[in-house]
Amino acid sequence: MVKLVIVMKTLKTIDKWCKGCGICVEFCPKNVLGLIDDKVTVQNKEECIFCGQCELRCPDYAIFAEENNYEQAGFNARQ
C-alpha cells in the first residue's frame, strides 16, 4: 500500500505584525512581494518557489509558508 500525500503550501501574511521594513520584498529572489501602505502584500503568487527566505528574514514573523498535508488513503500502487 502506498500512501499518497499531497503537500499544499500557501503564503500567509499577518498585517497586524508587519512593520513595513521591506526586507522580505528586497530579498525575495522571485519578486513575489510588495508593500502597500507599509504592509507586505503578495503580488505575484504564481512566481513563489517557497524558498522560505522571506520567513527566515522577517524580523516580525509576519510572513510564512503554511503547509497543509492531504493524505489520500487506500491508494494502491498496482491499481
Add this chain to the structure above:
Amino acid sequence: MASQLVEKYMRTEHLPHIWCPGCGNGVIMHAVVRAIDKLELDKNKVCIVSGIGCSSRAAGYLDFNTIHTTHGRALAFATGIKLAKPELEVVVIAGDGDIAAIGGNHLIHAARRNVGMTVVVINNNIYGMTGGQYSPATPAGEFGTTAPYGNIDRPFDIAALAAGAGASFTARGTVYNPAQITSCIQKGILHKGFSLIECISVCPVYYGRKNKKGSVIDMIKWQRDNSIPVEKAGKLPPEELKGKIVTGVLSQATYPEYTEEYAKIIEKVSGGINYEQA
C-alpha cells in the same frame, strides 16, 4: 495564527514585539527557536536567560523556562541555574554591551570554567536600549552618542575573546544569513561545554542612523558583501580580512565541563550522598 514554529515556541499574546522595524533581534530569536525545534529538545528542559537591553527582551517573548535578569549578569544567573539543574539546556541571549562591557568579567570566567551553556550574542555594535552609546563592539572611528567625534577605542572580537578565555566552542553568523545562525546555534547546543555564537545584527535606528549606514536593507546587504566563510578566510592574508566578518564555526575544543567536574567533587567528598533525598 502565526507559523507553527512561532505558535509553538513564542508567547504570541505579546507579539508584535516592541523592537523597531527591521531590527535584527527578531531574526535571531527566530533562529534560536528553529535550532531548538530542529534538535527536538523538550521545551520544559530548556531555560532561556537574558540580562538587560533591547536584545535581552527576547526572554519575555520565548515560551520556555525563562528568566530576565539584570544588566551584564545573565551568565552569573545561568551558571547558578546550570549548577542546580545540570540536566537543563541553558541558553543565554545577550547584547554586545551586556556580554562584553558590564558583563565582560562574567564572560571570561564562565568561558574559563567551560560551564555547559550556549550563549547567543546579539551584536549590533551599540547600546540600543539606552539610545546609541558606543559599546566595546563599536568599530574604531564610528559614532555613538557618547562618541560624537568618533570612537577611539579598538573593538573586541567577542568570539575570539571568549575562545581566548577558554570557551570550547565559538561561531559567528549574520542576520543576512539566518540559516547559518541556526546551524551554528544547533552545533553550539550539541557541543558539551561553553559555546558562544556571535550573531552580527543590525540596529538601523541608533547604530545605522548615527553612522549613516542607510536603510536596514543597505545594512543587511553590507553584511552579505562583507562576510567571508572561515574556511576561505584561513587562506587570505590579514590585510584582506580587515573590516570583514568571518563566519562559521571558528573554534572547537574539548575541555572538562564545569558542572560535571563539580559533580565529581561532590561524589568524592560525600561518598555519593544524594542531597535531593537526604
